[in-house]
Amino acid sequence: MHFSSLSFALLSAAGVANALPGLGDVWPWPSLIPDTVVIDGWRLVEAKLRLTLGDGALRSELKHLTAQADSWLDQGPWTVTAKTKAPPNGTIHDYSSQAPYWWPNPNSADGCPYIQKDGVRNPEVDQYQDRVSVGKMFNSTYVLSLAWYYTGNPKYSKHASDILRTWFLDSKTAMSPNLNHAQIIPCANTGRSIGIIDFSQEYTNVIDAVAILNTGAPGWSKADGKAFVSWNKQFLTWLADSPFGVEEAAAQNNHGTFANMQIAALALFTGNITLAKQRAELAKSFINSQITANGSQPQELARTRSFHYSNFDLTAHLRYALIARKVGVDLFKYTGPQGQTLFKAVEFLIPAAAGGADKWTYPELGFTQYAATDNVRAAAQEGDKAALKVLTKLVAPPGGDIFGLRPAPEQLDSIATVG
């Protein structure tokens, strides 16, 4: 059972109320269970109840959450139309970003073809501000919606709604529902499929933010909710069927995990259950190919930031599992042909998550212990014994641990830039 007993009791009570004729209409909870696609909505209901009952650990998490939310109140909204120029072969409404490590060719008059200098950032990429803006949009809408959910203070939901309408819905400022112009390399292309990761890393947080606002948040109307679903139907069609979308979803590395996780989430959110189930099943092939029987992820261990990337890909897997469970596919209990499991992949990281850099013997240019914290907490939440044992040894990220208030793992250390 993945719900705690308290949550289960609530669930049973709500079930009983719904079964009694007439009572379902007045029973307050069912309509207030956020229809989140990554987080289990009942866990939000449970956390809110525990807060009301005075749970000390959650109260201190709430202080962190509201401090984070307060820091966003005087920032944003952001829009793709604020950038100074449209991408080549696109419009100002197209999300645009430029590959950071590519530079004009010093030996040619027009700078073509661009040349790669790994790790050296070309300031020219700042002509497209969308990559920076979208990161703020992702984080602020999530934190603000959660802060509204737990405090009921409308200042949070109104600002989240304003940010969402500006980015997605207002015709003057809205982003077009595609990523045709992400990670551009000038001269060579007008966008690349791998740029989809600009969204897939974090966009599913926005879906959960909207699911929370949909429970009746001041500032966010039913019409806004409908328009947002409509935008996401178009975006999903592009992700599932466009050449870039198909290419990214076929990637065998962490790009593929993130891309398919995102498709599963949007399919569930927009009601395309056939597609959600199909991608949920597909997740097993990524467990089979990316994780070994001892829990290592060889593709990520081979990198110069092996701890970061092992956690990065695992975050995608664990979020994928939370989504898949909602369409009846239990990846937490899945075992691959060589004995691979998600718990083993978490357990491979636990010594370093609890013990620090000395316990990590693979290449890592910038070891950040808290990179693993959410992944271990997610495994503990599902009952993994090794994870439960080290909970007190985990390191909180800057800004404080808020996992209990948004119980789905996130990539907590700074996100690597696509090359």
Ligand SMILES: *[C@@H]1O[C@H](CO)[C@@H](O)[C@H](O)[C@H]1NC(C)=O
């Ligand atoms: C679900 O998505 C797939 C892929 O875009 C599409 O072919 C199919 O028509 C969609 N189904 C529904 C019911 O929208």
Ligand SMILES: *[C@@H]1O[C@H](CO)[C@@H](O)[C@H](O)[C@H]1NC(C)=O
């Ligand atoms: C884990 O398994 C892989 C693949 O079999 C192997 O190459 C690696 O050495 C193992 N690592 C450990 C720490 O056992």
Ligand SMILES: *[C@@H]1O[C@H](CO)[C@@H](O)[C@H](O)[C@H]1NC(C)=O
């Ligand atoms: C968003 O939050 C993540 C951690 O959850 C952090 O690494 C990242 O720097 C934040 N980005 C912005 C733009 O605030």
Ligand SMILES: CC(=O)N[C@H]1CO[C@H](CO)[C@@H](O)[C@@H]1O
């Ligand atoms: C906005 C724009 O110029 N779109 C063009 C991009 O390139 C394709 C194919 O080369 C054209 O069909 C579009 O009209």
